[in-house]
Amino acid sequence: xxxxxxxxxxxxxxxxxxxxxxxxxxxxxxxxxxxxxxxxxxxxxxxxxxxxxxxxxxxxxxxxxxxxxxxxxxxxxxxxxxxxxxxxxxxxxxxxxxxxxxxxxxxxxxxxxxxxxxxxxx
Numbered sequence: 001x002x003x004x005x006x007x008x009x010x011x012x013x014x015x016x017x018x019x020x021x022x023x024x025x026x027x028x029x030x031x032x033x034x035x036x037x038x039x040x041x042x043x044x045x046x047x048x049x050x051x052x053x054x055x056x057x058x059x060x061x062x063x064x065x066x067x068x069x070x071x072x073x074x075x076x077x078x079x080x081x082x083x084x085x086x087x088x089x090x091x092x093x094x095x096x097x098x099x100x101x102x103x104x105x106x107x108x109x110x111x112x113x114x115x116x117x118x119x120x121x122x
Contacts, residue, residue, distance in 0.1 A: 009055035014077045018086050020059075022047050022097060023111045025088035028061060028072075031080045040082055043072055046111060048097040052076075062100060064108060069101060089114045 020026055027044040045063030048071070052058050057076040062069060074081060090111040100108055 006054075012055055012077055014081075017076065017084055020047060020084060020086050021092075022050055022095060023090040023092035024086055025090070025111075026061060027085040027087060028074055029082040029085070030074070031082055044087065045070075046097065046100070046109065048100060049095075062097075069108070 024047050025045070026047055027042055029040050029042055032039055032041045043061060043063070045061040047059055048062045049060040050057070055077055058073050059076060060071055060073045062071045064070070088111075090113050092111060097111070
Protein backbone atom coordinates (compact mmCIF):
# COMPACT_ATOMS: atom_id res chain seq x y z
CA UNK A 1 0.00 0.00 0.00
CA UNK A 2 2.78 2.44 0.97
CA UNK A 3 4.63 1.74 -2.27
CA UNK A 4 1.55 2.61 -4.32
CA UNK A 5 1.12 5.90 -2.47
CA UNK A 6 4.81 6.77 -3.04
CA UNK A 7 4.52 6.05 -6.78
CA UNK A 8 1.46 8.27 -7.14
CA UNK A 9 3.16 11.01 -5.08
CA UNK A 10 6.33 10.87 -7.21
CA UNK A 11 4.27 11.49 -10.35
CA UNK A 12 2.94 14.73 -8.83
CA UNK A 13 6.35 16.20 -7.91
CA UNK A 14 7.39 19.42 -9.66
CA UNK A 15 10.80 19.51 -11.32
CA UNK A 16 10.94 23.15 -12.47
CA UNK A 17 11.33 24.78 -9.02
CA UNK A 18 14.45 26.86 -8.31
CA UNK A 19 16.66 25.68 -5.42
CA UNK A 20 15.59 28.21 -2.76
CA UNK A 21 16.41 27.83 0.92
CA UNK A 22 15.60 29.33 4.31
CA UNK A 23 16.48 33.03 4.47
CA UNK A 24 15.99 33.73 0.77
CA UNK A 25 13.66 36.47 -0.37
CA UNK A 26 11.10 34.95 -2.73
CA UNK A 27 8.06 35.90 -4.79
CA UNK A 28 5.46 33.15 -4.89
CA UNK A 29 3.00 33.30 -7.81
CA UNK A 30 -0.21 31.51 -6.77
CA UNK A 31 -3.33 30.77 -8.78
CA UNK A 32 -6.47 32.18 -7.15
CA UNK A 33 -9.93 31.10 -8.26
CA UNK A 34 -12.77 33.54 -7.66
CA UNK A 35 -16.01 32.11 -8.95
CA UNK A 36 -15.35 31.01 -12.51
CA UNK A 37 -12.41 33.41 -12.99
CA UNK A 38 -8.78 32.65 -12.32
CA UNK A 39 -5.88 35.03 -11.69
CA UNK A 40 -2.28 35.01 -10.45
CA UNK A 41 -1.54 36.60 -7.06
CA UNK A 42 1.94 37.42 -5.76
CA UNK A 43 3.12 36.85 -2.20
CA UNK A 44 6.65 38.06 -1.55
CA UNK A 45 8.68 37.75 1.62
CA UNK A 46 11.41 35.80 3.41
CA UNK A 47 11.37 32.01 3.63
CA UNK A 48 11.50 31.33 7.38
CA UNK A 49 11.03 27.54 7.32
CA UNK A 50 11.06 24.47 5.09
CA UNK A 51 9.80 21.12 6.28
CA UNK A 52 8.72 17.73 5.05
CA UNK A 53 9.96 15.76 2.09
CA UNK A 54 8.59 14.51 -1.19
CA UNK A 55 5.00 15.43 -1.92
CA UNK A 56 4.49 16.61 1.70
CA UNK A 57 7.19 19.32 1.57
CA UNK A 58 6.08 22.83 2.60
CA UNK A 59 7.71 26.22 3.08
CA UNK A 60 6.65 29.23 5.14
CA UNK A 61 7.00 32.77 3.79
CA UNK A 62 6.80 35.83 6.07
CA UNK A 63 6.34 39.45 5.14
CA UNK A 64 5.37 42.68 6.87
CA UNK A 65 2.12 44.12 5.54
CA UNK A 66 0.91 47.49 6.92
CA UNK A 67 3.04 47.03 10.04
CA UNK A 68 1.65 43.55 10.76
CA UNK A 69 3.54 40.30 10.20
CA UNK A 70 1.83 37.91 7.78
CA UNK A 71 2.91 34.31 7.26
CA UNK A 72 1.72 31.83 4.68
CA UNK A 73 2.53 28.15 4.36
CA UNK A 74 2.78 26.84 0.80
CA UNK A 75 3.01 23.21 -0.31
CA UNK A 76 6.10 23.04 -2.54
CA UNK A 77 4.52 20.78 -5.15
CA UNK A 78 1.03 22.31 -5.17
CA UNK A 79 -0.61 22.73 -8.59
CA UNK A 80 -1.84 26.16 -7.40
CA UNK A 81 1.73 27.50 -7.27
CA UNK A 82 2.57 28.86 -10.71
CA UNK A 83 6.23 29.66 -9.97
CA UNK A 84 8.66 30.75 -7.27
CA UNK A 85 11.11 33.57 -8.05
CA UNK A 86 14.19 34.18 -5.91
CA UNK A 87 14.71 37.89 -5.12
CA UNK A 88 17.58 37.77 -2.64
CA UNK A 89 20.00 34.99 -1.80
CA UNK A 90 21.13 35.04 1.81
CA UNK A 91 23.37 33.25 4.28
CA UNK A 92 21.73 32.06 7.49
CA UNK A 93 23.02 29.98 10.39
CA UNK A 94 19.72 28.41 11.41
CA UNK A 95 17.27 25.98 9.88
CA UNK A 96 14.25 27.99 11.02
CA UNK A 97 14.05 31.78 11.32
CA UNK A 98 11.20 31.95 13.83
CA UNK A 99 13.12 34.58 15.81
CA UNK A 100 12.13 37.13 13.12
CA UNK A 101 8.58 37.02 14.53
CA UNK A 102 9.69 38.91 17.65
CA UNK A 103 11.52 41.65 15.77
CA UNK A 104 10.07 45.04 14.87
CA UNK A 105 10.87 47.37 11.99
CA UNK A 106 13.78 46.93 9.61
CA UNK A 107 15.44 44.21 11.69
CA UNK A 108 12.39 41.97 11.03
CA UNK A 109 13.22 41.86 7.35
CA UNK A 110 17.02 41.90 7.53
CA UNK A 111 18.86 38.71 6.77
CA UNK A 112 22.55 38.64 5.88
CA UNK A 113 22.77 38.64 2.09
CA UNK A 114 25.46 37.00 0.02
CA UNK A 115 28.01 39.30 -1.51
CA UNK A 116 27.87 39.88 -5.26
CA UNK A 117 31.35 38.38 -5.75
CA UNK A 118 30.28 35.15 -4.01
CA UNK A 119 27.20 34.86 -6.26
CA UNK A 120 29.27 35.16 -9.44
CA UNK A 121 31.68 32.40 -8.38
CA UNK A 122 28.91 29.78 -8.17
